[in-house]
Amino acid sequence: MTTVIAIVSQKGGVGKSSFARALAREAAVSGVRVKIADLDTQQGTSVDWHRRRLHNGIEPVLSVEAFSTAGRALASIDQLDLLVIDGPARTSKATLEIARAADLVVQPTGASADDLRPAVREFHALTKAQIPNSKLVFVLMRTGTDAEEGAARDFLSEAGYTILDGSIPERPAYRRAQDAGYAVTETPYATLNKKADVLIQLLIDRIT
């Protein structure tokens, strides 16, 4: 049985690809047979990142492939324990198709009202389209202070959704790591790696 975890959001730049990569990396080191399906065919950012990773000889070697649709990605999950879908921004139609295909739909969001409101609208739209609430999970990304994180958490839980404990803060070191082909759990800083890994392990625990 292959578990499909989709990372989606209509907003751009909230951290979908960052989260997808770290999830795949940590799953792989736990012995999970995993592939990232990069559905952002316009940007192909996870495919590019994977190329940088290969170029820099970073272990473990991951599997990353571009697909035009969720359906096509699903047709290639033989011998996989986990398919991580890195979703494209700015599309509601593809997001629904991806959500239908997924066992779990993870939506990263920032903590500002500008991020939170469309994020909630997106999950409301999926709920209206019969995606069960139990499949929908928020993850707080690029947060600043604890107070900001707490207020965002309250807003999302009042809207009726599950939010993963913890958050990945905004740090240049996360960007630099990814620029060099590393995941946000592979920076040179143990505390930053740990902060990201805590969130990722909560998802890995659900599938192993």
Ligand SMILES: Nc1ncnc2c1ncn2[C@@H]1O[C@H](COP(=O)(O)OP(=O)(O)OP(=O)(O)O)[C@@H](O)[C@H]1O
């Ligand atoms: N916690 C963080 N701290 C600092 N920079 C971050 C963090 N998370 C992501 N970034 C950076 O922000 C940018 C956008 O992140 P990412 O590509 O993961 O978002 P995305 O949601 O996949 O974007 P898109 O909608 O364009 O696909 C990247 O340059 C990434 O390195």
Ligand SMILES: [Mg+2]
């Ligand atoms: Mg992306």
